[in-house]
Amino acid sequence: MGLAIATPDQRPALFLRFAQLVRRRLFPYALITPSVAVIAGILAFPLGMLVWISLQHYGLRELIQHQGEWVGLGNYQAILADPLFRQVIFRSLAFTFACVALTVGLSTLIALLLLKVRRAVRVIVMSALVFVWATPVVVTVDIWQWMFDYEFGVINYLLTQLHLGNFIHHNWFDNPLQGWTVFVVIVVWGAIPFVTITVYAGLLQVPGELLDAAQVDGAGGWQRFRFVTAPMLKPIFLIVICLSTIWDFGVFNQIYILLNQRPSSDYYTIAIYSYRESFGVTQYGLGAAIAVLLVLVLIVVTLFYVRETVRQAEIA
Amino acid sequence: MNLRKRWVTLVAVAFTLVAAACGSTASNNNSSSQTGTLTVWLMNGSAPQSIVDATNTDFKAKYPNVTVKVEIQQWSDVTTKLDTAFQGSNPPDVMELGNTLVAKYAAAGALLDITGKKTGFDNSATWLQSLTDSCTQGGKLYCVPYYAGSRAIIYRKDFFASAGVAPPDSMDALLTIGQKLMTAHASDPNFSALYFPGKYWYAALPFVWDFGGDIATQSGGKWSGTLDQPSSQQGLTTLQNIVSKLSRADKTGDEAKQDAVFAQGHVAMIIANGWEVGVILDPKAGNPALKDQLGAFPIPSHNAGSTAPVFLGGSDLGISAKSKHQDLAQAWIATLTGNKHMAEMATVGGVIPNTTSMLNLGTGINTTFYNAAKNSKFVPNSQNWASVESANVLPDMLVKIFTKQQDIQTATTAASNRITTILNGGG
Numbered sequence: 001m002g003l004a005i006a007t008p009d010q011r012p013a014l015f016l017r018f019a020q021l022v023r024r025r026l027f028p029y030a031l032i033t034p035s036v037a038v039i040a041g042i043l044a045f046p047l048g049m050l051v052w053i054s055l056q057h058y059g060l061r062e063l064i065q066h067q068g069e070w071v072g073l074g075n076y077q078a079i080l081a082d083p084l085f086r087q088v089i090f091r092s093l094a095f096t097f098a099c100v101a102l103t104v105g106l107s108t109l110i111a112l113l114l115l116k117v118r119r120a121v122r123v124i125v126m127s128a129l130v131f132v133w134a135t136p137v138v139v140t141v142d143i144w145q146w147m148f149d150y151e152f153g154v155i156n157y158l159l160t161q162l163h164l165g166n167f168i169h170h171n172w173f174d175n176p177l178q179g180w181t182v183f184v185v186i187v188v189w190g191a192i193p194f195v196t197i198t199v200y201a202g203l204l205q206v207p208g209e210l211l212d213a214a215q216v217d218g219a220g221g222w223q224r225f226r227f228v229t230a231p232m233l234k235p236i237f238l239i240v241i242c243l244s245t246i247w248d249f250g251v252f253n254q255i256y257i258l259l260n261q262r263p264s265s266d267y268y269t270i271a272i273y274s275y276r277e278s279f280g281v282t283q284y285g286l287g288a289a290i291a292v293l294l295v296l297v298l299i300v301v302t303l304f305y306v307r308e309t310v311r312q313a314e315i316a
Numbered sequence: 317m318n319l320r321k322r323w324v325t326l327v328a329v330a331f332t333l334v335a336a337a338c339g340s341t342a343s344n345n346n347s348s349s350q351t352g353t354l355t356v357w358l359m360n361g362s363a364p365q366s367i368v369d370a371t372n373t374d375f376k377a378k379y380p381n382v383t384v385k386v387e388i389q390q391w392s393d394v395t396t397k398l399d400t401a402f403q404g405s406n407p408p409d410v411m412e413l414g415n416t417l418v419a420k421y422a423a424a425g426a427l428l429d430i431t432g433k434k435t436g437f438d439n440s441a442t443w444l445q446s447l448t449d450s451c452t453q454g455g456k457l458y459c460v461p462y463y464a465g466s467r468a469i470i471y472r473k474d475f476f477a478s479a480g481v482a483p484p485d486s487m488d489a490l491l492t493i494g495q496k497l498m499t500a501h502a503s504d505p506n507f508s509a510l511y512f513p514g515k516y517w518y519a520a521l522p523f524v525w526d527f528g529g530d531i532a533t534q535s536g537g538k539w540s541g542t543l544d545q546p547s548s549q550q551g552l553t554t555l556q557n558i559v560s561k562l563s564r565a566d567k568t569g570d571e572a573k574q575d576a577v578f579a580q581g582h583v584a585m586i587i588a589n590g591w592e593v594g595v596i597l598d599p600k601a602g603n604p605a606l607k608d609q610l611g612a613f614p615i616p617s618h619n620a621g622s623t624a625p626v627f628l629g630g631s632d633l634g635i636s637a638k639s640k641h642q643d644l645a646q647a648w649i650a651t652l653t654g655n656k657h658m659a660e661m662a663t664v665g666g667v668i669p670n671t672t673s674m675l676n677l678g679t680g681i682n683t684t685f686y687n688a689a690k691n692s693k694f695v696p697n698s699q700n701w702a703s704v705e706s707a708n709v710l711p712d713m714l715v716k717i718f719t720k721q722q723d724i725q726t727a728t729t730a731a732s733n734r735i736t737t738i739l740n741g742g743g
Contacts, residue, residue: 060423
C-alpha cells in the first residue's frame with residue numbers, strides 16, 4: 001500500500017492532496033448542509049410523518065395515545081373506492097383549470113394594457129393591484145361574504161336595481177355551479193395582482209427593436225404578441241401557471257370561511273375534504289392519505305415545470 | 317420525650333412539609349395550601365359571566381392560592397380544539413362538552429372516570445336522566461351533567477293578534493296560521509311566518525320523531541340509519557312543505573343569526589332554545605322593546621292536541637384524564653353545579669338545571685321550555701355520533717331537500733347510508 005511505504009518527505013504532499021480532495025469533494029456539501037437541514041426539518045420531516053400516518057388507522061384514541069395501528073395501504077383503498085373522492089378530484093381539477101386560465105389570461109391583458117397607458121394611470125392601476133395583494137385573505141373573504149349575503153348583500157341589491165332580474169333573497173350557493181362561479185371570481189380576483197405584476201415585469205424585458213423589426217416585416221398586433229412577445233415570456237408564463245396551479249388546486253380559505261366553516265360536500269375541494277376527514281370525522285389516517293394524494297398530484301405538476309425549465313436552460 | 321419519639325416527630329413534620337410543598341398534587345385536606353392554575357374551558361353562551369365570577373369567588377374562598385383561568389370556546393370549532401388539546405400533554409383541566417360529544421371523548425380515553433366521586437356532587441341522585449346517560453359509558457361515569465336545553469316556538473304576540481290567529485295545536489294548524497300571517501304581511505318581502513334556516517337540524521328532528529321516525533336504530537351492536545324509512549320521510553315532507561310556504565330564511569344558512577333577525581321584526585316565529593329569549597331582548601344584539609310581545613308554545617304534533625318530541629340538548633362538565641389538578645377540577649365542578657349556582661343557572665341563565673329537583677324554577681316564558689324537556693329525545697348514543705355531526709350529514713341532507721337539489725327519497729337514502737357507515741366505525 002502506498003501509504004505504508006510513504007517516506008516522511010512525501011507526507012506533506014499527501015496531506016495536501018487529501019486536503020484538496022476534501023475541499024473539492026466535501027466542501028460543497030458542507031456549504032449546503034445548513035439549507036438541507038432546514039429543508040429537512042420543515043419539509044421532509046412533516047411530509048414523512050404525513051406518509052407514516054397515512055399508512056395507519058389513526059383515530060382520536062390513537063391520537064391521544066400517540067400510537068397508531070398499521071393498516072398498510074388500507075386508507076388509500078378506502079379513499080379511492082369513495083365516490084365522493086372522485087367527485088372532489090374532478091371538481092378540484094375543473095376549478096383549478098378555470099381559475100388558472102382566467103387568471104393568466106386576464107393578467108396578461110392587464111399587463112399589456114399597462115404598457116400602453118399613461119404613467120399616472122399605470123401608477124393608479126399598480127397601486128390598486130398591490131392593495132388587493134396586500135389585503136389578508138380572511139379580510140377579503142369576509143368582505144366578499146357581505147357582498148354575496150343572502151339577506152343584505154350588495155350584489156343582490158345592485159343586480160335588482162339594475163333591472164337584471166329579481167335578486168331579492170337570491171341564494172348564490174343554492175346551486176353549486178353558481179356557487180363555484182362565485183369562488184372562481186374570488187380566487188381569480190385575488191390571484192390577478194401577482195400574475196399581472198410578474199408578467200408586466202417580463203414584458204419590460206422584451207427588446208423594443210425586435211417588436212419594431214417584426215412590425216417592419218408587416219406583423220400585426222396579435223402576430224407580434226404570438227411570435228415575439230409570447231415566446232420570450234415563456235419561462236414567466238411557465239412559472240406563473242405552475243404556481244397558480246399549485247395554489248388553486250389546494251384552495252381552502254376562501255371556501256371554508258365564506259361558507260361559515262361548514263361547507264356542504266358540494267363545495268369540497270381536495271384540501272377541505274382532507275381537513276374534514278382529519279379534524280371533522282377524526283380519521284387522521286384517511287385525512288393524511290388524501291393529503292398525500294394531493295401532494296402527488298402537485299409533484300406531477302411541478303415535475304412538468306422543472307422539466308420545461310431544464311429544457312429552456314439547455315436551449316439557452 | 318425520649319430520643320426515639322423526637323425522631324419520629326421530626327420525620328412526621330418533615331413529611332408534612334414535603335407534602336405541603338407538593339401542593340395540589342398531594343391529597344391533603346388543607347385546601348388553603350393548594351397552589352396551581354386550573355384551566356377551564358366553557359362554551360360561548362353557556363353560563364352568564366356573573367355566575368362564572370361568583371363560582372370563582374366561592375372557589376377562591378376555599379382555595380385562595382389557586383388561580384382559575386376560564387377560557388370561552390366557540391361551538392363551531394371546539395372539536396378541533398379539543399382533539400388538539402387532548403393530544404398534547406397539557407389539556408385544560410375542566411371542559412364543558414356538548415352532550416353529543418361526550419361519548420367520543422370518553423371512548424378515546426380522554427376523560428377521567430369519576431364513577432367513585434359521583435356522590436360528592438350536589439343532587440347526583442336526581443340528575444336529569446338523559447344528561448346522566450350522555451355521561452355514562454360501559455357503566456362508568458365520565459362527566460357531571462351541567463344544564464339542558466330544549467326547543468319550543470317563540471312567537472310575536474302582536475303579530476298573532478293582528479292576524480287574528482292563536483298558537484296552533486297541530487302541525488296542520490301551524491301551516492294554516494303561518495299562511496294567514498304571510499297574507500297579513502304580504503307587503504313585506506322579508507317577512508317569514510316561521511324563520512327556518514336550511515341547516516337547522518336540531519329543529520328538523522322533532523318532525524322526524526313525531527311521525528315515528530328516527531336517525532338510526534341499533535340492533536345486535538350494529539347501527540342502521542333510518543332516515544330513509546317512510547315515517548322519517550313523512551316528517552321531512554311535512555317540514556319541507558311548511559318551510560317552503562312560511563320561511564324566507566337562507567336555505568343554505570344556519571341558525572346562528574336567527575335571534576338577531578327575529579329582533580329586527582320581520583319574523584313571527586322561530587324554533588329556539590329558552591335562553592334565546594335573552595338574546596332577542598339583548599340591548600346590543602337584539603331589541604329590548606319586544607319584551608311584552610314574546611310568547612312561546614311547544615312544537616305541535618301532527619296529532620292535534622299533542623306536542624312533538626324535541627331534541628334535548630345540553631352540556632356536561634368533564635375532567636381530562638391527563639389533568640394534573642384532578643381534585644381541584646372536581647372541586648371547581650362541584651362549586652359550579654352545586655345547589656347555589658345551579659339555581660342561578662336556571663333563574664339568571666334561563667337554562668334547564670341539571671336536576672329534576674329544580675324543574676319548578678321555570679317561570680313565565682321559561683315554563684314552556686321546561687315542559688318541552690319532558691317530551692324529549694336524543695341522538696344515537698354512540699362514540700361515533702360526533703363524527704356524524706362533524707361530517708355535516710344532517711345539515712347537508714336538509715339543504716339538499718329544501719333547495720330541491722334532490723328529492724326526499726334520494727337525499728334521505730344518501731344521508732342514511734352515510735350515518736350507518738360512520739356509526740359503525742367507518743369513515
